[in-house]
Amino acid sequence: MQSVPEEWREGRDEGMGEMLVKRRGDSECSSGEMKGEWKKNAGTGGEELEKETLMMELTKMVQRMVKESSWWERRGIDCSILAAAFLCLPPAFLLLSSSQIMWFAVGMLLMGVAHAVITVKGTHLASHGALSESQAWGKFWAVFFIEICGSFSARAGVQGHIKMHHAHTNVIGLGDSSVWKVPFLPRTVYLFIAPLAVPVITPLVALAQLKGHSLAHIIRTILMVTLGLYSQYWLLIHVSGFKSPHSALLFMLVCRAMFSVPYIHVNIFQHIGLPMFSPTHRPKRIYQMTHGVLNLPRNPVLDWTFGHSLINCHVEHHLFPFLSDNMCLKVKPVVSKYLTEKQLPYQEDSYLSRLNLFFNKYQELMVFAPPITELVGVQ
Numbered sequence: 468m469q470s471v472p473e474e475w476r477e478g479r480d481e482g483m484g485e486m487l488v489k490r491r492g493d494s495e496c497s498s499g500e501m502k503g504e505w506k507k508n509a510g511t512g513g514e515e516l517e518k519e520t521l522m523m524e525l526t527k528m529v530q531r532m533v534k535e536s537s538w539w540e541r542r543g544i545d546c547s548i549l550a551a552a553f554l555c556l557p558p559a560f561l562l563l564s565s566s567q568i569m570w571f572a573v574g575m576l577l578m579g580v581a582h583a584v585i586t587v588k589g590t591h592l593a594s595h596g597a598l599s600e601s602q603a604w605g606k607f608w609a610v611f612f613i614e615i616c617g618s619f620s621a622r623a624g625v626q627g628h629i630k631m632h633h634a635h636t637n638v639i640g641l642g643d644s645s646v647w648k649v650p651f652l653p654r655t656v657y658l659f660i661a662p663l664a665v666p667v668i669t670p671l672v673a674l675a676q677l678k679g680h681s682l683a684h685i686i687r688t689i690l691m692v693t694l695g696l697y698s699q700y701w702l703l704i705h706v707s708g709f710k711s712p713h714s715a716l717l718f719m720l721v722c723r724a725m726f727s728v729p730y731i732h733v734n735i736f737q738h739i740g741l742p743m744f745s746p747t748h749r750p751k752r753i754y755q756m757t758h759g760v761l762n763l764p765r766n767p768v769l770d771w772t773f774g775h776s777l778i779n780c781h782v783e784h785h786l787f788p789f790l791s792d793n794m795c796l797k798v799k800p801v802v803s804k805y806l807t808e809k810q811l812p813y814q815e816d817s818y819l820s821r822l823n824l825f826f827n828k829y830q831e832l833m834v835f836a837p838p839i840t841e842l843v844g845v846q
Contacts, residue, residue: 522753525805529787529798536794542599544793545592548771552584563707563718574707575718579725580772586723587730588774588792590617594628597791614691618669622684623676633788637743637759639839644738647731654829658822662731666723670696726772733773735833736821737761737781741814743837756785757806761814763821782806782813 533541555577562574592598593612596605613621627646635642652661670692677685700715709715742758749755760782763769769778776784780795783802790798806813825832 521809521811522751525753525786525802528801528805529790532798532801533790533794536797540797541794542597542791545588545774545791546598549584549589549592549598552581552589555581560702560706563703563709575722579722582722583726583730583772585612586617587726587772587777590619590624591628591774591777592791594621594625595788597789610687610691614673614688615695618666618692618695619673620676620688622680622688623673629788633785635746635749636755636785637738637741638746638749638755639743639837641746643743643837644735647735647739648833650834654826654833657829657833658732658826659728662727663724665727665730666720729769730773732818732822732825733763733769733777735825736763736816736818739837740821740824740828740832743839745839748839753786753811756782757812757814760785761816761821763818764815766818 537543559574559578559581562570562577565571565574589612593605593608596602596609598608599605609621609625613619613624617624632642632644637643649657649661673688673692677688680688696719699719700712703709703715703718704712709718737760741761744750744755744759750758762781763778765779774792775796776790776792780792780799783795783799784790786802787795787798803813
């Protein structure tokens with residue numbers, strides 16, 4: 468790594484003073500208390516003037532680990548997992564031609580898992596350019612994984628995920644994950660039934676995102692998405708021996724929706740319900756990410772299909788978005804220890820605990836507008 472990534476240059480002015488967390492609408496601090504708090508933080512900031520800022524100090528620690536890591540650790544392990552997913556596809560198509568229910572079920576499971584690895588882990592890493600150090604190859608993999616495999620627009624995916632969600636994590640109206648909210652749906656439908664429609668909704672949303680783009684870009688995206696969908700359909704008909712178009716299309720829906728429920732859950736569990744910030748009063752990067760992001764525990768299924776950066780290393784991923792899944796896992800002990808030592812939040816909760824929270828507080832979390840959190844003294 469010859470140059471410091473842009474993400475490592477952010478967060479230059481974080482103070483190391485105490486933080487008070489309050490929500491608008493709560494009882495307000497008196498003017499004197501506020502002034503006193505600001506003076507206290509200003510004084511602490513003066514004492515730390517000659518020291519490295521929190522974000523830069525943590526960045527150097529992580530950067531050192533990345534430089535000391537081999538290519539296999541930085542990218543090889545994750546590329547191998549994706550390669551293994553693609554290698555699972557030929558036997559899956561062949562098993563689906565079996566007349567025995569057990570082998571057919573094995574083929575369906577194998578294809579569903581491979582599809583989740585490719586379209587969730589693969590598209591996520593590709594959108595961050597984490598599969599290659601070359602920008603040209605990075606763009607190629609983004610189109611391949613996001614458009615051909617994921618049936619979505621690569622440009623819209625990068626814009627929405629990288630330039631909005633990551634740049635403005637939990638900032639109201641920008642990266643606050645409200646894109647996942649569907650207020651008119653009842654909680655049971657939203658949490659357990661509606662996600663099954665994600666394979667149908669995804670290409671439709673992709674088409675809607677093409678408005679205003681150049682004709683060449685529109686044609687390329689439509690061709691790439693069509694190529695991905697038709698390739699699976701053709702193989703199901705000619706290799707797996709499906710007798711009718713309807714049965715092949717139904718199987719495609721089942722296969723692609725196999726992990727849709729946890730996919731939606733993960734996307735809302737790790738941000739919604741945590742502190743949300745105003746665009747005009749947002750904290751510095753390290754405070755924003757540590758307060759607005761949550762890790763789920765290790766999960767043998769989701770770790771492999773979705774990737775560590777989306778499950779148990781989501782805090783690390785938001786602090787250092789360019790790292791691969793394996794590198795996020797490698798730096799996790801250093802990041803968690805550092806944040807704990809600096810008395811910064813390192814939020815973790817179980818999958819079932821978050822599910823219970825969202826089920827019982829669905830109206831508050833997924834229907835009503837979220838309250839705005841202010842980190843007094845570090846805005």
